[in-house]
Amino acid sequence: MAMSRYTYILATLAFLLMSGCSKDEAEDLDSTELEYYESAQGSLRSKNYANAVSKLQLLEARFPFGRYAEQAQLEIIFAYYRSAQPEAARAAADRFIRLHPRHPNVDYAYYIKGLASFDEDENFLAKLFPMDPSTRDPGAARDSFDDFSLLIRRFPNSEYAPDAKKRMQYLRNLLASAEVHVARYYIHRGAYIAAANRGRYVFENLQGTAAVPDALAIMVEAYQLLGMNSLAEDTLLVLSANFPEHKSLDDEGQFRSSKSVKSSRKSWLNILTFGLMG
Secondary structure (H helix, E strand, O other): OHHHHHHHHHHHHHHHHHHHHHHHHHHHHHHHHHHHHHHHHHHHHOOOHHHHHHHHHHHHHHOOOOOOHHHHHHHHHHHHHHOOOHHHHHHHHHHHHHHOOOOOOHHHHHHHHHHHHHHHOOOHHHHHOOOOHHHOOOHHHHHHHHHHHHHHHHOOOOOOHHHHHHHHHHHHHHHHHHHHHHHHHHHHHOOHHHHHHHHHHHHHHOOOOOOHHHHHHHHHHHHHHHOOHHHHHHHHHHHHHHOOOOOOEOOOOOEOOOOOOOOOOOOHHHHHOOOOOO
């Protein structure tokens, strides 16, 4: 009987000791996780974004189910974006959206993803030369437009929606100008059907942009060069009725073709920039 009572007391003491150790270990883990998170926050505040990425990755790896795991996943999107890693930022945003589609701040992931694409075409060549943005590859601009459009559709009341709308208007103008730029190139190369199709795309899908009158002028010229006089006349009526001051129209409203025989001699700047300048 005494032995049983003694065994009971030992078991109770062992249980209390183990419980205390587990509690201490849990508190230590919580403290360590908080230290990791605060250290990452310090890197973000000091704008050391590459270091912040490393710390946030380590935090998520060590504490995948911790109290700061979701926040770390969200903040790493921003850190990638600010450290000029647009592809990594978009991938991190896609991952967060997939894992946490109902998170209260998931709209932020959509927004940063759009920003990453928005800034991506600010490449080395664009900074080195004063290039027209419409002459660059519009792929990133299209991605950004789609990302912002998705944000506005899913979260119309998001705090990021107003800025996204402004950027979308800029992107619409940029994409329309890019289409016109390509259409002019097609005119120069003699690809008149392709030029007319580019102009019609702008007129039908990008109304309200500054490139619409230029798109109509390209359509008129392409149809004239193709011998499609009826289409050319109808398009000219639309152009003259809505944009009578367009540079392609003379004082009497007659169309002035821009196509002329030019010298094939290219400048060194034209050669270096692959025909974009000079």
